[in-house]
Amino acid sequence: MKQDIKKLQEFVGQNGIDAYVVFTSDDHGSEYVVDHFKTRAFLCGFTGSAGTLVVTKDNAYLWTDGRYFIQAAEQLKTTDTVLMKAGEEGVPSIFEFVKKLSNAPKIAFDFTTATVEFVEALNKNVKGVELVDSGEIIDRIWQNRPEIEPTKAWFLPSNAAGESIESKIENLQKDLEKQGCEYALVSSLDDIAWLFNMRGSDIQYNPVNYAYAIVSADGATLFIDERKLDGKCKKILDENHISILPYGDVYGIVSAIDGKVLIDKEKTNYALFSRIKNAKETESFPTTVRKAVKNSVEIKNMKKAHVEDGVAMLKFMRYLKERAGKEEMSEISLADKLECFRKESKNFLDLSFDTICGYASNGAIVHYSATPETDKKVENKGLLLVDSGAQYRYGTTDITRTFAMGKVTSEEKRAFTIVLKSHIALARAVFPKGTTGARLDMISREPMYRFGMDFKHGTGHGVGYLLNVHEGPQNISPRAFTPKFAVLPGMVTSDEPGFYEEGKFGIRHENLVLCVEKEKTEYGTFCAFETITLVPFDIDAIDVKLLDEGEKAWLNAYHKTVRKTIGKYLSGKDLKFLEKATREI
Known part of the structure; x- marks a missing residue:
């Protein structure tokens, strides 16, 4: 090296x-x-x-x-x-x-x-x-540099997308007219997947295909390796009047375009941009915004995915809690076991990212990935941070829970509870429509600031619909201060404050929340969050004295919702464990 x-x-x-x-x-x-x-x-x-x-x-x-x-x-x-x-x-x-x-x-x-x-x-x-x-x-x-191996593309069933390919292309054509452009160059892989209701597996955990698209008033062209398309895929594209050209041809085609081309400067590479005679940049690319605002079918299906994910996570929680200190467990073995629980669902397709399973000091590494060299044995004490997610046939999940593996110190309990206060603050927030991510980020961090604590990552990111687990344009972080990063009704975003004590432990509490309109008054439209993740927080690690009455009420109400929603899919010891894990505090 x-x-x-x-x-x-x-x-x-x-x-x-x-x-x-x-x-x-x-x-x-x-x-x-x-x-x-x-x-x-x-x-x-x-x-x-x-x-x-x-x-x-x-x-x-x-x-x-x-x-x-x-x-x-x-x-x-x-x-x-x-x-x-x-x-x-x-x-x-x-x-x-x-x-x-x-x-x-x-x-x-x-x-x-x-x-x-x-x-x-x-x-x-x-x-x-x-x-x-x-x-x-x-x-x-780079000798023996890995090749890019093409995988097969596939299309969402019409009842799973909530909007037809034809409708999405027509909306983009209308957006072009508003922007005063003749063409749109779509470079973002998940935007292309969304636009054509097409999925793939070119990138691990990300159900996308390497492709480009050009859309104009005359139609749409998909630039893709044809080996990825079977007869069924070609038929769907043909029915929607979408031309197919080789992936690399996009460079020659854009060079020949004389009209104004709308581009996404965050996703268009400079080599391609250099060939465009007349490019127009926009603060938020139309397909990126439309993709982020989920339609009613996508919302309904994402909620279904979170029920299945909640069942898998509950079984995992019971598994590790009952075996802590009795059976040998490691970070890698637990990540594998969680994947096994998710695979019990017939709708499971893949993970949505490589599971982060960090015990004790490894939990302080925000995006830790266990290897055989770093794999810690999980003991009957301390904290275990598990950040994981899955791709189901009708949605993407992303959840982090921090578990008490037995005896936890007062320092760990205190930090666990303060981070939970921050999570609840954002989950309960009510805010004007169009509020930027930076303003929401401050709402989340304020409870931690009161204790002189903070964390060095964003509080929230968008999540796709059977797409990338990280999606924009919305973002909840100190840097998300322009309207581009606003959280709008229909967007699914993570709520994940954390705290990391290097060499000791890490804590993160993450749910996905759906932005919804709460009410309209003479002063404007106000929004709130509906939590769609359905997994208990570990009550064993909470210092109840640090929670105020409103926070306790929120947690009890959330746990009641979890119990009622996923309880009907559990029985026996799993159901009993759920009842204990969601008990009132």
Whole structure:
């Protein structure tokens, strides 16, 4: 690994380049990618889903956010790569860093994996910067680079989507007219999946296909590897008057377009953008917003998925609680067992991400992934954090619960309860329609601030409908301060505050919540959240004295809903355990 990054440093030095930038994403700005695009991990060893590697002729630097500080420090400790903790005091941004390299720095990267958004920010922040497209060097350095293997595409049944392909395309055509554009280039993989009611499995846990789409008033074209499409898929596309062209042809087609093309700068790569003669950017791409606001069928089905997920989680909770201290359990074995419980559902398709199962100090690693080398034995004490989710035939789930595995310290109980107070604060929030994610984030964090506590990740992210577990445009975090990040009725978003004591424990409480209109008055439309996750919080870890009457009432009401809703699908010892786990406090 060190030798490979050295080859890149030699390339940088020999070609008069000041820095080579390696991104996390693929050609579509995806958060999760296939192995072929994991260049950053190949070069420096850091495997997190967010991070940017900057290589100079003498050194290498990795920028990542607070979710990954602990993990990155561990994975980089045997390398010469310097960890740059983004957002921390005294740590320069990537732009501030490269600006100091030269008066007119020469920056190289693979244009196909750089988003338009990044390049625009680079040009804005670093005056006189020269950009060099050098993706081919990675192919030369990375011997036996994994290929992108095509998987089969499939379509949602008409009764599962809630809206036809024809209707979605017509709405996008109307959006184009409003934007004064003749064409829309759809680059986001989950937007394409939503637009065509099409799913796949090109990226692990993300039911999407590598594809592009161009939509105009004349129709729609899907750029995709035809090996992915069987006769049934082609028939559906033909019935909806959708043309099919090879995946790579999109570059030539956009080059030939003379009309104005609407693009998503967060998901369009710079190589493709450079070929468009007349591009228009928009703050929120139309399909991204429409996808995020779930229709009535999607909402109904997502609630069904959460009932099935709640049953699986309840069985898992009983399993680990009854066996703690009696049977040998480890992080990996418990993650596998949880997957087995989910697989009992005939509607289970896959996990929605790699299960995070962190015991004791490993729980403090926000996006921890157990390996045979790090796999901890779970003892009859302390806290176990389990962040997991699934893809069902009619919805995506994402849930985190922190469990007391026996005796817990007063410090652990206190932290557990304070984080729960933050979770409840957001769950109970009432707010004007159009409220930004930053304002909602403050509502969640305020109870923790009162105790001098905080966490270095967002409070909430959107979740797709049998799609990606992370979805925009809505986002609940301190940085989500523009209208683009507003949480609107119909959006499904996570509520997941946490607290992480490095070397000791981690706590996170996560439910998915549906934004609904609560009431309209002379002062406006007000919204609230309806919790759709149906799993008990571990009462054994709660310090009841720290909860006020309103918080206790919310928790008791929530547990009553869980008991009534999933109880009808349980019997025997599982039902008895549910009744105990949802007892009033």
